[in-house]
Amino acid sequence: MGFYAKHVFPRVMDWMLRGPQHQAERETVLRSIRGDVLEVGFGTGLNLRHYPPGVTRLTAIDVATMLPLRVARRIAAAPFPVTRTELSGERLPFPDAQFDCVVTTLTLCSIQDPVPALREMRRVLKPDGTYVFLEHGRSDDARVARRQDFFNPLQRRLACGCNINRRIDALVREAGLEIRSLERYVLEGAPRMMAEMYRGAAGRGEG
Numbered sequence: 001m002g003f004y005a006k007h008v009f010p011r012v013m014d015w016m017l018r019g020p021q022h023q024a025e026r027e028t029v030l031r032s033i034r035g036d037v038l039e040v041g042f043g044t045g046l047n048l049r050h051y052p053p054g055v056t057r058l059t060a061i062d063v064a065t066m067l068p069l070r071v072a073r074r075i076a077a078a079p080f081p082v083t084r085t086e087l088s089g090e091r092l093p094f095p096d097a098q099f100d101c102v103v104t105t106l107t108l109c110s111i112q113d114p115v116p117a118l119r120e121m122r123r124v125l126k127p128d129g130t131y132v133f134l135e136h137g138r139s140d141d142a143r144v145a146r147r148q149d150f151f152n153p154l155q156r157r158l159a160c161g162c163n164i165n166r167r168i169d170a171l172v173r174e175a176g177l178e179i180r181s182l183e184r185y186v187l188e189g190a191p192r193m194m195a196e197m198y199r200g201a202a203g204r205g206e207g
């Protein structure tokens, strides 16, 4: 991992994703989370303070370890036990049907193979469990989507593998999850290409 990816990008990412607008987004999407929870793509732990009191335990995984001291402080302040492990979402070492809830926020953009990772999330979800997501992705507006396709290679370089043109609901369905709710909206004040939001919840479905 180069200097930029190890030292610069995590700080910029943490700063950009902890502003008031993102905090409000996190608060909203995490409102229904409860029980034994898996968060994939934990990043710098910015969701921790937004989990509601019904959460009993959090297993947090991420392929990278970013800003370890800052993250350790955030974990220490959490009112429930947190186990953080460096792992890739595509292969989860957890038994089937372990978790009440699985969470991703702003992560499906960055996972190299999102469908296998989502299949793993589905596998470890209890039959009555919920997968909750807050993601940015492909626009339904063809002109914006074309711009997203054009700028995606640059975005991937600048933001360490983040894609701006993924159709998030299609990926979730392709993994066999059954979408129960989906809200599509554009985040105010951010460049449109990066502000096309997908907020929703899904169950394991029949498959």
Ligand SMILES: C[S@@+](CC[C@H](N)C(=O)[O-])C[C@H]1O[C@@H](n2cnc3c(N)ncnc32)[C@H](O)[C@@H]1O
Residues within 6 Å of the ligand: 013, 017, 040, 041, 042, 043, 044, 045, 046, 047, 061, 062, 063, 064, 087, 088, 089, 090, 104, 105, 106, 107, 110, 111, 112, 117, 162
């Ligand atoms: C844009 S950051 C978002 C971090 C955090 N979810 C948040 O909301 O602030 C994307 C995160 O996904 C992680 N990630 C990328 N590929 C991954 C993978 N295969 N498995 C687990 N995490 C991954 C990155 O390391 C990074 O922490």
